[in-house]
Amino acid sequence: MRDLRAGFQYLLQGQRWVARHGKQYGFGLLPGLITLVLYLAALVALGVWGTDFVSWATPFADDWSSPWLGLFRGFLLVVLFALGLLLAVLTFTAVTLLIGQPFYETLSETVDRDVSPDGTAPKSGLPLWRELWISARDSLRILLRAALWGVLLFACGFIPFLGQTVVPVVGFLVTGFFLTEELTAVALQRRGVDLRARLALLRSRKSLVWGFGTPLGLAFLVPVVAVFLMPGAVAGATLMARDLLGEETRDGADDQYDDEAATALPHPARQPGSNVPGR
Template identity: 35%
Template sequence: MRRMRRIVRELLAGAALVPRGFGFWRRRPGAMALGMLPAVIAGTLIAVVLIALGLNVEALAQAVTPFADGWAERDRSVLRTLLALVIVAGAIIGTVYTFTTLTLLIGDPFYERIWRAAEKELGGFTPTPVRFWRSFGDGLVLVLRAMGYALITWLVGLIPGVGSVASAVLGPVLAGHLIARELTTRPFEARGITAAERARLLRGSRARELGFGIATQLFFLVPGGAIAVMPAAVVGATSLARSVLERAAAEVEAAPRPTPPA
């Protein structure tokens, strides 16, 4: 019971970092307004793709089922309708991850400006530039990870009976983990922390990380929320990275020291 209360407390603490990030609008409105642009671009691109898919999904279903041309009309129609629904469902699931991934990739220079301002305001650390090739490599890993998460969510959604509910829960959790992990990359890398060390640090604060990521994803459900939340999420992720490092340092400090040999 005590462990459950601690997990809930950590989830709420992580979620609270998102609305706290909105407070940065008062102090750096210019940087925050620019930070909305990547989400606008990503959303527009995804909307165009979805509209094109919706207009051509029947033709696509026919193109991938040429073997059904000789079937009875009813059987052929049922098969292609089901396939069209599966394609649309996969596309909708994919948009969750595609939007996050595109926004992060497009927004890298915009979000760096917000991150630097947040670090300066929080104090105690002078940001250093992140090397281009390291950032480029992280971008490739982000794309691959997003594709994997989208595939997992889509496959879970195909489970009869419980698939739709399970994927509806799993999608925001995985997408939240993705965005929390990627938005904390820059504050960790600027401190010389490797990818393996970042993963270990975030595992030690998993509930707080998920609370932050899921809260960010929930804003996506509000019309226009995805555009408004991304700059605030960058600020929140900076605070999240600092809290994770502070916890790790406190745990090291509290660890029992080995007794020196007599």
């Protein structure tokens, strides 16, 4: 429970940080707005041509009598739209981060400099095109994992009782984990932590990750809300990445870790002589 609360505190701290740095907040809104327009256009297209697609995909039902034909294709249309919304939630962060890579790199570095004892921020030393390539490659890998989970959970949704109780909860936990991975990747990638090491690091602190990512995933169900929370989510993920790697925060810094975060359960990165994955 302590790690769950600490994860949520990082989410709040990130929102408070951007609220105190209006220029950085406005800068960080642009990628989310661009992504929102693209996703709304895709969902509108799905709504307009979804019926034609379902009819084309089910020619075997053309001769069914009423009302079975309408009920069957209506059900498939609802399923198709629900799947589209699920994929939009799962992929919104990845696409926004890909579009906004330069924006969020700058935002994350600013947060690091603000809270670092020496006022510096780690840099990858890679050219922009290389960073974009790594980000796109890793995002694709995460999206494939998320899609597999989505298909599995969708299938499990038809199990009586479990599909209406346990499966939605597991779905939000999975969404929260992948959202957190994508967001912390901005800060961890600059520190040379590759995808495999990032996943291992996050799995070692699942409660912290769920406390951060699951409430965010619930909020991201409303695309407009996602746009306005995204800059703060990147800032909070940067603060959490520092915690995951056991990095210190200077006294008196904006959004200094509060008692919940500072007293979070110990993890390997904080133990003397331990090795941080990917470093």
